[in-house]
Amino acid sequence: MASYEPNPAFHATYHLGQYQAAIDQKIADLNQHDFTTRFWQKDATLWVQDAEAQQSIRSFMGWLDTPRVMLGRTSEITQFVHEVKQAGFQHVVVMGMGGSTMAPIVFKNCFHWGEGDLPLSILDTTDPGTVAELENELPLRHTLFIVASKSGTTAEPIAFGDYFYDKVKQLKGDAAGENFVAITDPGSKFVDQATKEGYRHIFLNFPEVGGRFSALTYFGLVPAACYGVNITALLHGAEGMMKDCGADGPVAGNPGLHLGAAIGYLATQGRDKLTLITPDTLSSLGLWLEQLLAESTGKHGKGILPVAGEPLGRPDEYGADRVFVYVGYDDFTDNDSLGKLQALEQAGHPVIIIRLKEPMDLGREFYRWEIAVAVAGIMLQINPFDQPNVQESKLATDRVMKAVTEQGHAPDAGQPAASQEGVRYYGDVTGKNGFAPDAAGVLRAFFGQARVGDYLDLQAYLHETDKVSAQLADFKRQVQDALRIATTSGYGPRFLHSTGQYHKGGPNTGLFVQFTADHPQDLPLPGRPYTFGTFENAQAQGDFETLLKYGRRALHIQLGANPEAGLQTVLAALKTALAQTEQGA
Numbered sequence: 001m002a003s004y005e006p007n008p009a010f011h012a013t014y015h016l017g018q019y020q021a022a023i024d025q026k027i028a029d030l031n032q033h034d035f036t037t038r039f040w041q042k043d044a045t046l047w048v049q050d051a052e053a054q055q056s057i058r059s060f061m062g063w064l065d066t067p068r069v070m071l072g073r074t075s076e077i078t079q080f081v082h083e084v085k086q087a088g089f090q091h092v093v094v095m096g097m098g099g100s101t102m103a104p105i106v107f108k109n110c111f112h113w114g115e116g117d118l119p120l121s122i123l124d125t126t127d128p129g130t131v132a133e134l135e136n137e138l139p140l141r142h143t144l145f146i147v148a149s150k151s152g153t154t155a156e157p158i159a160f161g162d163y164f165y166d167k168v169k170q171l172k173g174d175a176a177g178e179n180f181v182a183i184t185d186p187g188s189k190f191v192d193q194a195t196k197e198g199y200r201h202i203f204l205n206f207p208e209v210g211g212r213f214s215a216l217t218y219f220g221l222v223p224a225a226c227y228g229v230n231i232t233a234l235l236h237g238a239e240g241m242m243k244d245c246g247a248d249g250p251v252a253g254n255p256g257l258h259l260g261a262a263i264g265y266l267a268t269q270g271r272d273k274l275t276l277i278t279p280d281t282l283s284s285l286g287l288w289l290e291q292l293l294a295e296s297t298g299k300h301g302k303g304i305l306p307v308a309g310e311p312l313g314r315p316d317e318y319g320a321d322r323v324f325v326y327v328g329y330d331d332f333t334d335n336d337s338l339g340k341l342q343a344l345e346q347a348g349h350p351v352i353i354i355r356l357k358e359p360m361d362l363g364r365e366f367y368r369w370e371i372a373v374a375v376a377g378i379m380l381q382i383n384p385f386d387q388p389n390v391q392e393s394k395l396a397t398d399r400v401m402k403a404v405t406e407q408g409h410a411p412d413a414g415q416p417a418a419s420q421e422g423v424r425y426y427g428d429v430t431g432k433n434g435f436a437p438d439a440a441g442v443l444r445a446f447f448g449q450a451r452v453g454d455y456l457d458l459q460a461y462l463h464e465t466d467k468v469s470a471q472l473a474d475f476k477r478q479v480q481d482a483l484r485i486a487t488t489s490g491y492g493p494r495f496l497h498s499t500g501q502y503h504k505g506g507p508n509t510g511l512f513v514q515f516t517a518d519h520p521q522d523l524p525l526p527g528r529p530y531t532f533g534t535f536e537n538a539q540a541q542g543d544f545e546t547l548l549k550y551g552r553r554a555l556h557i558q559l560g561a562n563p564e565a566g567l568q569t570v571l572a573a574l575k576t577a578l579a580q581t582e583q584g585a
Contacts, residue, residue: 011330011355012255014262015345019269026379027261035257036246039374040064046378053383060385062208063370065247066216067238067363069206074225074232077218080201081225085118087178089144092226093134095123095160096148096219098295098497099211100183102288103220103366107229109284110359117228118144123160124494126539128523128532129463131163140164141171144200144226146181148219150211152188155394156493159525159535165197166526174198183218210385211497212291215366234363241364245371256368259352260375266323266350267297267304268379272507273455273486275307277326277341279334283309285327285362289369290490291498296373296384298502304376305455305502307486310476312340315347317484321453323350327365330355389504392549393496396542404530410538413556418442421569427555439573444580446555450483450511457503458489459514461540462563471567475513475574482578485511493539500543504550512547512554516540517563 177198
C-alpha cells in the first residue's frame with residue numbers, strides 16, 4: 001500500500017490505505033479555509049458553533065506557546081534545582097493526579113537518572129499500601145515533596161501533602177515547610193495554605209493551560225529538571241515542532257495537522273480504538289497519551305479510545321474499529337512488532353509509525369500530539385479542552401465521604417450477585433440468560449452483553465504490584481482471545497483523572513470491571529475522620545455509581561483482604577465462563 005511522509009524531519013510514516021484520499025481531502029479543505037492562521041488565532045469556530053463553548057475553547061489554548069514561554073523560565077527552574085541540591089535533599093516526590101503526574105512518570109521511565117541528580121518518585125494513588133511503601137523507602141528529612149494541583153482543590157494531592165507534611169513536621173517541627181514545593185494556578189486556595197505552612201517555593205502555572213496539556217509547563221519541567229533532564233534542550237525540540245505546526249505562519253506538511261486529521265477522521269469512520277504500540281523503554285508514554293486522547297475526545301457520545309499495553313496480535317484478531325500507532329526509536333529494531341504491523345497494514349488496517357532519535361525528542365512528541373488532539377477535535381466537532389464528566393465522579397465520591405463522616409461508614413453495597421472463596425461480585429447480571437448465579441455464571445452473563453466494537457476496561461482500585469499487573473494482563477488476554485474486543489486497564493483513582501472522562505462521556509461501548517479490596521493495614525489522614533483506604537473505597541463506589549448513572553455495563557468485584565489470591569480465584573472463574581461461552585453451554 002502507498003505511504004507518505006508529511007515531514008521527514010519528524011519521522012512519521014502513514015499507511016492509511018483506503019482512507020488516504022479522504023484524509024488528504026480533509027487536510028486540503030482545512031488549509032483552503034486558512035486553518036493555520038485561524039488555529040493560532042484561537043478561532044473557536046473551527047471546533048464548535050455554540051458561543052459558550054467557543055469561549056471555553058479560547059480560555060484553554062494557552063498551551064500553544066508554552067515551549068517559548070518556558071524557555072524564558074528555564075533559568076528559574078535550574079536555579080531552584082541547584083538550591084535544593086545545595087540544601088542537601090536526596091530524593092524528590094511528585095504528588096498529584098492526572099496531568100500533574102503523567103509527564104513526570106514519562107520523564108522518570110524514559111530518561112536515565114545520573115549521578116548528582118535527584119531520584120524521583122510519583123504518588124498518584126490513595127491506596128494505603130502504596131503510600132506506606134513509599135514512606136518506608138524515603139529519607140523523609142531529606143526528601144523534597146512537590147504538591148502539584150492546578151486548581152489547588154483536587155482532593156488527592158492535598159491529602160498527600162497533608163499526610164507527609166505531618167510526618168516531616170514530627171521530625172523538623174516548624175521547619176517542615178522547607179521540604180515542600182507547590183505547583184498550582186494563581187489565586188488557588190492552595191497558594192494560601194502553602195504560604196501559611198512555609199513552603200520552600202510556590203510555582204504559579206498558567207490558568208489558560210489545562211492539566212493534560214501541561215507537560216511542557218512547570219508541572220512537567222520542575223520534576224524533570226530535578227531528575228536531571230536538560231529541559232532547555234527538551235523545550236528547543238518542542239519549539240521546533242511548534243514552528244513546523246505553523247506557529248510562525250502557514251507550513252507544508254504540518255505534522256500535528258496530519259496526525260490529528262488521520263486519527264480524527266478514522267474515528268468518524270468507526271476506527272475509534274487507537275492502539276498504541278511501543279518498545280518497553282517508551283511504555284509509560286501510553287499513560288500520558290491515554291489521558292490526552294481520552295479526556296480530550298471522550299464526550300457527547302464520541303471519542304478516541306487509547307488502547308495501550310495490549311499485546312499485538314494477528315490481523316484476524318481485530319475488527320474494523322482499530323488504528324495502530326507505533327512509537328519507537330530509530331536505533332531500535334522491534335522486528336516482531338514491525339512485522340505484525342506490516343501484516344496488519346496488508347490486511348487493510350490503518351498503521352502510523354513514529355520514530356524518535358532519543359528520549360530528548362519527547363518534547364517535540366508531546367507537542368505534536370497536543371496539536372493532533374486539538375485537530376482531532378475539529379474532525380469530531382467537539383471541544384477538546386473541557387472534561388464535563390470528570391467532576392461527576394468527584395461529586396459522587398463527595399456524597400460517599402459525607403456518609404462516611406456522618407455515619408462512620410460508607411453506604412452499604414447491597415447483596416452480591418455471587419460470592420465464591422471470599423470474592424464478592426456486584427452487578428445487575430444475576431439470572432441473565434438463565435445462567436446460574438455463581439461466579440462463572442455472573443461473569444458469563446456479564447460478558448454475554450459484549451457486542452462488536454465494544455471494549456473491556458479493568459478498573460483496579462488496588463495496590464499496584466508486578467503480580468497484580470500480570471493478573472490483570474491475563475484477564476485482558478483471556479477476554480480478547482475469546483471475544484475479539486479491545487482491552488484496557490487502569491489503576492484507580494489515577495484513571496479517574498484521565499480515561500474516566502471517556503468512560504462516561506464517550507460512546508456506550510465499554511464493559512467495565514471494577515476491582516476493590518480490603519485494607520487490613522490502613523493509614524489515617526491528618527485532620528480527617530477517615531483513612532486513605534476509606535477514601536480509595538469511596539472513590540471506587542462513587543465511580544461505579546456514575547457508570548451506572550450513564551447506563552454503562554459495569555461489574556464490581558470485591559477481592560477481600562488478599563487481592564492477589566482473590567484475582568487468582570476470579571481468573572479461574574473467568575476461564576470457566578469464557579469456555580462455556582465458546583461451547584455455547
